[in-house]
Amino acid sequence: MTILATEGLTKRFPRVTALDQLTVAAGEGVTGLVGANGAGKSTLIKILLGLLPASAGRASVLGMDAAVQGLEIRRSVGYMPEHECLPPDVSATEFVVHMAQMSGLPRTAARERAADTLRHVGLHEERYRPIGGYSTGMKQRVKLAQALVHDPKVVFLDEPTNGLDPQGRDEMLALIRRIGTEFGISVLVTSHLLGELERVCDHVIVIDGGRLLRSSAIGELTQVTQAVAVEVEEGWEQLARHLTEAGEAVAVEGRLITVQVRAEDTFDVLRDAVCDLDLNLVRLEQRHGRIEDVFK
Numbered sequence: 001m002t003i004l005a006t007e008g009l010t011k012r013f014p015r016v017t018a019l020d021q022l023t024v025a026a027g028e029g030v031t032g033l034v035g036a037n038g039a040g041k042s043t044l045i046k047i048l049l050g051l052l053p054a055s056a057g058r059a060s061v062l063g064m065d066a067a068v069q070g071l072e073i074r075r076s077v078g079y080m081p082e083h084e085c086l087p088p089d090v091s092a093t094e095f096v097v098h099m100a101q102m103s104g105l106p107r108t109a110a111r112e113r114a115a116d117t118l119r120h121v122g123l124h125e126e127r128y129r130p131i132g133g134y135s136t137g138m139k140q141r142v143k144l145a146q147a148l149v150h151d152p153k154v155v156f157l158d159e160p161t162n163g164l165d166p167q168g169r170d171e172m173l174a175l176i177r178r179i180g181t182e183f184g185i186s187v188l189v190t191s192h193l194l195g196e197l198e199r200v201c202d203h204v205i206v207i208d209g210g211r212l213l214r215s216s217a218i219g220e221l222t223q224v225t226q227a228v229a230v231e232v233e234e235g236w237e238q239l240a241r242h243l244t245e246a247g248e249a250v251a252v253e254g255r256l257i258t259v260q261v262r263a264e265d266t267f268d269v270l271r272d273a274v275c276d277l278d279l280n281l282v283r284l285e286q287r288h289g290r291i292e293d294v295f296k
């Protein structure tokens, strides 16, 4: 099923073209939308939600036209905005219950849904305290909870790892993966960091200056750069030279040699080289390239 699609989508602001003839589609699962600051990610999300009109082209979500069916789209889609937008004086519980009621749930159902959702995102006793005293990680969780509370089919998460420390980022990424798998909700998640999305996405869309750079399944991106890492006790320079002479593409980083796998026999060449030079092998490890490498 197509979750979202655009065709020739263009958005011009007075001084800048934020989206330029963007044609792209995403299916079920977790889709990453990657681009540097200003690439047009938030603009795309706002147009998909029917919050911003396009200058040209078309956009649809779950088969609904974003230009005319914004309200229906927003009933089916949860949205976690990038910037801080939480009221400081109310508790997470009060806020999320309120958001659930705004989306049409009666009070009792809203309270139950809010409690379940806050538990799922990892907010426990602290949910009764005013939001103003929360850490950035806790605030991001509240924003995520309000996006999930009306049981959407799809969620759009705009830079959910922004401002988080490494542990907070790992937890948020794990949560996003669970939303896409255990909860069965399709996710569009934006980031300016390619590396973090490769851990949680099934599909990645890369945009730059409002234009499409690439749209691929994650497997396709990582396979292209498949490589083997080799570490030997001594003689790594000798080994690197030997492999280069044998026609292999080799990169040396300290004691670690990375060899690009061009064909099955790369493994044989490697084994024979280590034997011929009589080296002590410490590590031989197959590596899938990071998606960052694909866009260097």
Ligand SMILES: Nc1ncnc2c1ncn2[C@@H]1O[C@H](COP(=O)(O)OP(=O)(O)OP(=O)(O)O)[C@@H](O)[C@H]1O
Binding pocket: 013, 014, 016, 017, 018, 035, 036, 037, 038, 039, 040, 041, 042, 043, 044, 082, 159
């Ligand atoms: N309301 C607006 N009026 C004028 N220009 C805008 C407006 N909104 C966005 N822009 C411009 O459009 C471009 C794309 O912005 P957008 O916020 O979509 O990028 P982004 O990829 O989400 O980056 P960031 O993560 O920094 O928000 C930027 O140059 C931005 O300055």
